[in-house]
Amino acid sequence: MIRRARPLLGTLVAINAAAHAGAVDSAFDAVARVHRLMNFHSCDSDVARINAAAHRAPVIVDPWTFDVLTQALSLSEHSGGAFDVVVPGSGARHTDIVLQDGCRVLLRRRARVDLGGIAKGFAVDRAIAALQAAGARRGSVNAGGDLRFFGRWPGPVRVRVPGAIGSAVALPPSGHAAYATSAGYFGASLDDPRSGERSTLAWSVTVAAANCVVADALTKVVALCGPLGSLLKPFGATAYAVDAAGRLHAPAA
Amino acid sequence: MARFDPALWIPVAAACVPATVQATQYLTVEQAQRLLFASAERFSPATVRLSPEARARIAAESGVTSRADEQRVWRAMRGDTLIGFFALDEVIGKHELITYAVAMDPDGLIRGVEILDYRESRGGEVRNPRWRAQFIGKRAADTLRLGEDIQNLSGATLSCRHITDGVRRLVVLHRVALKGP
Numbered sequence: 001m002i003r004r005a006r007p008l009l010g011t012l013v014a015i016n017a018a019a020h021a022g023a024v025d026s027a028f029d030a031v032a033r034v035h036r037l038m039n040f041h042s043c044d045s046d047v048a049r050i051n052a053a054a055h056r057a058p059v060i061v062d063p064w065t066f067d068v069l070t071q072a073l074s075l076s077e078h079s080g081g082a083f084d085v086v087v088p089g090s091g092a093r094h095t096d097i098v099l100q101d102g103c104r105v106l107l108r109r110r111a112r113v114d115l116g117g118i119a120k121g122f123a124v125d126r127a128i129a130a131l132q133a134a135g136a137r138r139g140s141v142n143a144g145g146d147l148r149f150f151g152r153w154p155g156p157v158r159v160r161v162p163g164a165i166g167s168a169v170a171l172p173p174s175g176h177a178a179y180a181t182s183a184g185y186f187g188a189s190l191d192d193p194r195s196g197e198r199s200t201l202a203w204s205v206t207v208a209a210a211n212c213v214v215a216d217a218l219t220k221v222v223a224l225c226g227p228l229g230s231l232l233k234p235f236g237a238t239a240y241a242v243d244a245a246g247r248l249h250a251p252a253a
Numbered sequence: 254m255a256r257f258d259p260a261l262w263i264p265v266a267a268a269c270v271p272a273t274v275q276a277t278q279y280l281t282v283e284q285a286q287r288l289l290f291a292s293a294e295r296f297s298p299a300t301v302r303l304s305p306e307a308r309a310r311i312a313a314e315s316g317v318t319s320r321a322d323e324q325r326v327w328r329a330m331r332g333d334t335l336i337g338f339f340a341l342d343e344v345i346g347k348h349e350l351i352t353y354a355v356a357m358d359p360d361g362l363i364r365g366v367e368i369l370d371y372r373e374s375r376g377g378e379v380r381n382p383r384w385r386a387q388f389i390g391k392r393a394a395d396t397l398r399l400g401e402d403i404q405n406l407s408g409a410t411l412s413c414r415h416i417t418d419g420v421r422r423l424v425v426l427h428r429v430a431l432k433g434p
Contacts, residue, residue, distance in 0.1 A: 005279050005368035007353070007416040012368060014277070021288075169267050203257060226261035241262050248267035252260070 004028070008035045009120050011144030015127065018151070023134030027127040027141065034123035037065050038115045050105050051112050058104035066103040068115055068122050071213055073097060075118070079221045079231060084193035087112040093193070120146045121180055121216025128212075148178040148212045161246040162204045169248050174238045176208035180215035182223050183242075202244055209237040227251035277371045282354070286327065286339050289356035289365045293329040293336055300325050301430045310429055317422040320345075324426055335359050338431055340423050341369075344415040349373040355420055361427035366420060 002024050005014040008031050015027050039045045046065040053059055061069075072085045076094035084094045092111030099105060107113075120143050127141040128148050138151025147157065158168040162183050171179075183204030205223040209215040214235050221231055227239035229251070241249040280288065286296050301324040303311070312318045327339040337358045344351040352370040357363055 003277065003279050005277070005371065007366055007368070007420075010414075012351075012371065012416075014279075014368075014371075172265075172267070203259070223257060226258050228261075243259075247264050249259075249262035250265045252263045 006031075008032060009123060009143055011120070013123075013127075013144070014142045015131070015139065017131050017136045017139030019131060019134060019136030019139060023131050023136045026134050027130040027139075030126040030130040031123045031141075031143070034064065034119055034126060037062050038068065038119040040114045040116060047113055047115055050107070054105050055107040055110040058100055058106045061103050061105055063103055064122070064126070065115075066099065066105070068118055068213070069097065069099060069105060069113075071122075072115070072118050072217065073099065075214070075217045075221075078234065079225070081194050082221045082224050083117070083217050085113050085115055085117065086193065087114050088193045088195075117220050118213060118217045120144075121178075121212035121214070124148050124178070124212040124216075145182070146178075146180045146212045146216050150177060157208075159204060159206050159240070159242050161242055162202065162244050164244075164246060167246060169242050169246055171206065171208070171240055171248070174208040176210060176215075176238065178210060178212040178215045179206055179208050180212060180219045181206040182219040203249075204242045206240045206242070207232070207237050208240075209235050229253065276373075278369070279371070280354075280367060280369045282341060282369065285354045285367050285369055286329070289339060289354065289367060290329040290337055292331055294331050296327040296329055296339060298326075299328045299338075299431075301426065303426075303430060307429050311422060311425050314429075315418075315422040315425040317418045319422065319426075324423075324430075326431065329356075337364060338427065340426075342419050342423060344419055346415060351416060353416055353419070355423050357424070357427055361424055361432060363420065363424065366416070 001016060001018055002021060003014070003016050004024055005012050006028055013028070013031050015024050017024055017027070037046045040047055042048060046061040049059050050061065069085070072083070073094055075083045076085070081093060086092050086094055086096065090111055092109050096108040096111050097105065097113070098108060124141045124143050124146045125148065128139070128150055131139045132150065136151070140147065140149035140154055156170040156173070157179050158170050159181055161167045161169060181204055205219050207215045207218040207222055209218065214237065218231065218235065218237055222239045225231065232239055239251055243249065286293070303319065303322050303324065308319050308322060325341040328335055329337045329339055337356055340355045340357070342353060342355065344353065350370070350372040351368060353366060353368050355363065356365045
């Protein structure tokens with residue numbers, strides 16, 4: 001079993017795999033590629049180029065960026081706009097993003113796109129795919145809140161208790177291999193894209209799904225709207241919440 | 254406007270894992286050196302002692318204050334040729350200790366960053382030098398059983414912003430104290 005970790009995507013990305021070292025390298029390469037393409041803060045990422053120019057003329061992006069945007073728009077539609085990669089405040093919304101053939105991205109009006117709420121999940125999925133493509137028999141990728149494994153159940157997934165460093169709650173087996181957690185662990189807050197209102201989460205919300213890109217996006221939606229069946233069921237996803245006292249909760253309905 | 258509504262959730266029985274310390278060793282110093290400089294034949298210690306002036310300059314240029322007046326560095330050599338620098342550093346937060354290594358080519362360009370150790374605790378012992386010392390350069394075989402835990406832990410890891418700051422500091426340190434004439 002190889003274990004490695006690197007600082008990427010603004011967090012610590014840890015990869016465990018029963019594989020040769022080259023497989024782990026290719027998984028980190030996939031994460032680094034997502035980091036490079038979708039970093040909101042760098043000035044030459046796809047995201048930065050979209051924000052600088054896509055309201056004037058279509059910007060051609062990497063197929064991975066295009067894939068993330070495609071999935072993001074579908075999740076925005078599915079959630080009635082509760083998930084939105086357009087930064088609130090300017091009046092622009094996800095409906096102002098137009099995706100065209102040839103990986104072209106156009107903005108109907110000036111807007112700031114931030115893939116921070118979904119790119120990490122996508123990166124975990126690509127890293128898992130890279131491990132599998134390189135012949136790994138089992139492995140896991142953990143990118144600070146987004147976790148996915150394959151090959152063998154690694155034991156119960158545990159979620160940190162908000163506000164209690166060092167303690168965690170074990171989740172019941174969900175049958176899913178991908179988990180994402182949103183919480184105000186270290187003063188983080190969540191914006192409601194529909195109102196622009198900012199709230200701090202006293203609870204943490206975890207979504208288990210078939211892949212991390214869906215789990216990552218849905219945690220934000222569930223944190224804002226609650227664990228609505230209409231959100232979760234189409235993806236076969238499951239939600240959990242952990243309160244500040246470390247009690248685990250499941251959807252009431 | 255939707256707000257987080259506790260009424261939409263019901264409590265379920267779950268095992269609350271007793272407060273544990275998350276601890277993982279990824280690489281020893283030797284393993285990290287080999288990984289970051291596969292073609293190196295040897296690593297010669299070249300620990301840098303920083304004068305107060307050098308420390309001030311590094312702080313001013315990187316925006317990051319050095320804690321110590323010493324920086325652990327190795328020169329990665331192939332034959333008589335310097336192929337790069339391997340610097341070992343640590344991030345000490347309130348709750349976490351992260352040991353990491355930065356590989357730079359002779360001109361100070363970053364070739365890679367690897368995490369060696371990750372430790373976190375509820376208590377204040379992270380700032381205790383003796384507590385920290387026990388993790389440096391441990392062999393993988395000695396890894397605490399606790400190391401298994403982090404792989405299944407969802408929820409944010411503590412910020413890695415400090416690592417980014419540390420890497421920036423080391424790049425400036427290279428310019429100030431390592432770069433040849």
